[in-house]
Amino acid sequence: MSELSSHARETTLRVARAMYPHDALPDEAYEKVVRQIEVEARGNEAIGATIEQGIAELDDPTPFKDLAGDEQLAALLRVEGGDYFNLVRATAVVELYDNPLVWKALGYEGPSVHLGGYVTRGFDDLDWLPDPPIELDPTVGSHHR
Amino acid sequence: MPRYRYDDEDVVAIVGSGAGGGTLAHELTKAGHKVVLLEAGHHHTPDEFVNDEWRSFKQLAWLDRRTTSGSFRVAKDFPNLPAWICKTVGGTTVHWAGCCPRFMEHEFKTSTYYDGMDGVNALDWPISLADIEPYYERAEAKIGLTGTNGIPQLPANNNYKVFANGAQGVGYKRFHTGRYAVNPVPRDGRPATIQDGFAFQGSKNRSRWSTLYTEIPKAQATGKLDLRPGSHVIRVETDGQGLATGVTYIDADGLEQFQRARIVAVAGNAIETPRLLLNSAGNLFPDGLANSSGQLGRNYMRHLTASVYAIFDKPVHMYRGEPMAGHIEDEAPNDPSRGFVGGYYLQLLSLGVPFMAAFMDPGGWGREFTSAMEGYTNMAGLWLVGEDMPQQTNRVTLNHDELDQFGQPVPNVHFDDHPNDLAMREHAWQAGQALYESVGAVRTIRTPPYPATHNIGTARMSERAQDGVVNAFGQAHDVPNLFVSDASQFTTGAAANPTLTIVALAIRQAEYITDQLRAGSIPSGHAVWDGRDPGGAAPDATELPGQTVGAS
Numbered sequence: 001m002s003e004l005s006s007h008a009r010e011t012t013l014r015v016a017r018a019m020y021p022h023d024a025l026p027d028e029a030y031e032k033v034v035r036q037i038e039v040e041a042r043g044n045e046a047i048g049a050t051i052e053q054g055i056a057e058l059d060d061p062t063p064f065k066d067l068a069g070d071e072q073l074a075a076l077l078r079v080e081g082g083d084y085f086n087l088v089r090a091t092a093v094v095e096l097y098d099n100p101l102v103w104k105a106l107g108y109e110g111p112s113v114h115l116g117g118y119v120t121r122g123f124d125d126l127d128w129l130p131d132p133p134i135e136l137d138p139t140v141g142s143h144h145r
Numbered sequence: 146m147p148r149y150r151y152d153d154e155d156v157v158a159i160v161g162s163g164a165g166g167g168t169l170a171h172e173l174t175k176a177g178h179k180v181v182l183l184e185a186g187h188h189h190t191p192d193e194f195v196n197d198e199w200r201s202f203k204q205l206a207w208l209d210r211r212t213t214s215g216s217f218r219v220a221k222d223f224p225n226l227p228a229w230i231c232k233t234v235g236g237t238t239v240h241w242a243g244c245c246p247r248f249m250e251h252e253f254k255t256s257t258y259y260d261g262m263d264g265v266n267a268l269d270w271p272i273s274l275a276d277i278e279p280y281y282e283r284a285e286a287k288i289g290l291t292g293t294n295g296i297p298q299l300p301a302n303n304n305y306k307v308f309a310n311g312a313q314g315v316g317y318k319r320f321h322t323g324r325y326a327v328n329p330v331p332r333d334g335r336p337a338t339i340q341d342g343f344a345f346q347g348s349k350n351r352s353r354w355s356t357l358y359t360e361i362p363k364a365q366a367t368g369k370l371d372l373r374p375g376s377h378v379i380r381v382e383t384d385g386q387g388l389a390t391g392v393t394y395i396d397a398d399g400l401e402q403f404q405r406a407r408i409v410a411v412a413g414n415a416i417e418t419p420r421l422l423l424n425s426a427g428n429l430f431p432d433g434l435a436n437s438s439g440q441l442g443r444n445y446m447r448h449l450t451a452s453v454y455a456i457f458d459k460p461v462h463m464y465r466g467e468p469m470a471g472h473i474e475d476e477a478p479n480d481p482s483r484g485f486v487g488g489y490y491l492q493l494l495s496l497g498v499p500f501m502a503a504f505m506d507p508g509g510w511g512r513e514f515t516s517a518m519e520g521y522t523n524m525a526g527l528w529l530v531g532e533d534m535p536q537q538t539n540r541v542t543l544n545h546d547e548l549d550q551f552g553q554p555v556p557n558v559h560f561d562d563h564p565n566d567l568a569m570r571e572h573a574w575q576a577g578q579a580l581y582e583s584v585g586a587v588r589t590i591r592t593p594p595y596p597a598t599h600n601i602g603t604a605r606m607s608e609r610a611q612d613g614v615v616n617a618f619g620q621a622h623d624v625p626n627l628f629v630s631d632a633s634q635f636t637t638g639a640a641a642n643p644t645l646t647i648v649a650l651a652i653r654q655a656e657y658i659t660d661q662l663r664a665g666s667i668p669s670g671h672a673v674w675d676g677r678d679p680g681g682a683a684p685d686a687t688e689l690p691g692q693t694v695g696a697s
Contacts, residue, residue, distance in 0.1 A: 107522030111196035117339030132309030
C-alpha cells in the first residue's frame with residue numbers, strides 16, 4: 001500500500017477527532033495524526049489491510065464521516081479494542097499532543113530554557129492560596145534522624 | 146585521558162556510568178585506581194538536551210528491546226517499556242528529578258518488621274542505618290542536597306503551593322520543598338536552577354546533579370579514567386577458578402572486544418545488571434554468574450508508584466519550575482493499622498502536555514479524557530512513591546525467544562503486584578485526592594503506575610550466601626572480584642527514591658575495594674590472552690592500585 005485513499009484519510013481524521021474531541025482545535029491538529037498513520041502504512045501491507053478493514057467496519061451501514069457526533073461515539077464503542085481503533089488511538093494520543101499548536105490551545109508553554117526558564121516568568125505566581133512554608137516545621141521534626 | 150590496553154591486568158572495569166557506576170569511577174580514580182568505564186549509550190552533552198518530552202525520550206531513554214509478563218498494568222499499557230531509564234553517559238542521573246530522602250531505620254529490617262506476610266521474600270539488610278549514615282553525609286555533600294550542608298531549600302513553585310496548602314488542609318505536619326539535588330544557589334562550579342520545568346529531559350544548565358558533568362569529569366581530571374561510550378557489555382568472563390577475568394563488549398564500531406580486569410563492577414540498573422550476570426553463565430555457573438543462591442534476577446521491585454492530578458477552577462501552571470520539589474513524610478512510617486506494612490511519600494510531580502496525554506490514563510479516550518487535558522492550565526500533580534514487597538516470582542529472566550541487536554537474549558520483566566502493594570496504592574490514591582479536595586479541587590484523577598524509574602533488588606545483599614547475591618559491600622558471594630554497584634544490590638526497596646542510597650553505597654564500596662586491594666584480600670582472575678593486538682599504551686607496572694594507594 002503506497003498511499004491512503006482520500007476516503008481513508010478523511011475517515012481517519014474524523015475518527016481521531018471523535019476519539020480525542022477538542023472543539024476549539026482546527027482539523028489541522030488532527031491531520032498530523034493522519035500523516036503519521038500514512039507514514040506507518042507506507043510499504044506495510046498489514047497496516048494497510050488493518051486500515052481498510054477497520055474503515056469498512058465503521059462505514060457499515062452509514063459512512064462514519066456522515067454520522068452525527070453521538071452516532072460516531074456509538075460506532076467507536078462498537079469497534080473499541082480492534083486493530084484499527086488501537087492504531088488510531090495509540091497514534092493520536094502521541095501525535096495530537098506532541099504539537100506546539102495544541103500546547104498553546106491547552107495553555108502549556110513548552111520549551112523554556114531559551115527564555116531563561118520560568119525563574120523570572122511566573123514559576124511562583126499562583127496567588128489564590130497563601131504562601132506555605134518551604135522548610136520542615138522544626139517543632140515536629142523529621143522521621144529521618 | 147588514558148587509553149588502557151585490553152590486556153591490562155590492573156584496571157577496574159565498571160559497567161554503567163549512572164549514579165552507581167559514575168560515582169564508583171570517581172571514588173576509585175581519586176584513590177589512585179585505573180578505571181575503564183564502559184557505557185552502552187552515547188556521550189551526549191547538556192547542550193544537546195532538548196526541552197521537548199518525546200524528542201528527549203528518543204534521545205536519552207533505554208529503548209533496547211525488552212518484554213514483560215505478569216498481571217501488572219504496565220505489561221498491558223507499555224509491554225516493551227517496563228522501565229523508563231536512560232542509555233547515555235551519566236545513565237539515569239541524566240533524567241532523574243533529584244528527590245533524595247534517606248532510608249529510615251526500620252527499612253533495613255523488613256524481615257523483622259514485615260514478618261509473616263504471604264508471598265514476601267523478606268530479608269534484613271546486612272547493614273543498618275548507622276553503618277550507612279556517614280556515607281549518606283558524604284553523598285549529600287557530593288550531590289549538594291537542598292536543606293543539607295548549609296544549602297537552602299528551593300523556593301515554593303506554583304505546584305508546591307497547592308501541594309503544601311493541601312498538606313496543611315488534611316493535617317499533615319512534615320512537608321517541605323524536598324531534599325533535592327538541584328542547586329538553589331550556584332555550587333560546585335554549577336549554576337542555580339532557572340526553574341525551566343524540564344528535569345526528565347536532562348538539565349541543560351547543569352544545575353541538577355548528574356554523574357555526566359560532576360563525577361565523570363572529576364574522575365577524568367585524575368588522569369586515571371578511560372571512559373568508553375557506546376560500549377555494550379554482553380558477558381562477564383571467568384577463569385577455571387570462578388574468578389572474573391574481564392568483560393566482553395560490543396564497541397562503538399560494532400566490534401567485539403575483551404577488556405581484561407582486576408575487578409569487575411556491574412552497575413547497569415536492576416534489569417540490565419541481572420541480565421548481564423545471567424547471560425554470563427558458564428561451566429562453573431550454570432544458572433548465571435554469582436547465582437548459587439538462586440536469587441539473581443529475583444525480588445525485582447519497582448516501588449509503589451501512582452499519581453494524582455487535580456483540576457481547580459483557577460490557574461496553577463504546574464509545569465513552571467522544578468517538577469518534583471515538594472515532599473511529604475507523614476505517610477512514610479510503618480503503621481500496619483492502615484492495612485498494609487511499609488509506607489510511602491507524597492512528592493510533587495508535573496508533566497508537560499505530551500507526557501500527560503501518554504501517562505494520565507493509558508488507553509483512555511473520549512470526552513472524559515479530553516476534558517481533563519483541557520484542564521491542564523488549572524492542574525496540580527503529585528507522585529506516590531512507597532515500598533513494594535520483594536517477591537521471588539517478580540523477576541528478570543532471559544527471553545531466549547527474542548534477541549537484541551547483538552544477538553543476545555532480551556530481558557523479560559515479570560511482575561505481579563502483592564496485595565500489600567495494592568492496599569498501599571489504594572490508601573495513597575485516597576490520601577492524594579483528599580489533599581487536593583481540601584483546597585478546592587473540582588476533579589481529581591488517579592493515574593496508574595508508569596514504566597519504572599526505580600528498579601531495585603535483583604542482586605540483593607545478604608549476610609549469608611544462600612540468601613542473596615552480594616555481601617554487605619556489594620561483593621558477589623560467589624565471585625570475590627565481582628561487585629554490584631547499583632540498586633540491584635538493595636536487599637529491599639524502602640519508600641525512598643533510590644539514588645541517594647546508590648551513591649552512598651558506591652562511596653562505601655570504593656573505600657572497601659581500596660582497603661581490600663591494599664590488604665591483598667581480593668584474588669585476581671587469570672585470563673589467557675588470545676594474541677590479539679591489545680591496543681592502547683603499555684600498562685605501567687608502577688601504577689598497581691594496591692601500591693600507589695598505600696604509598697600516597
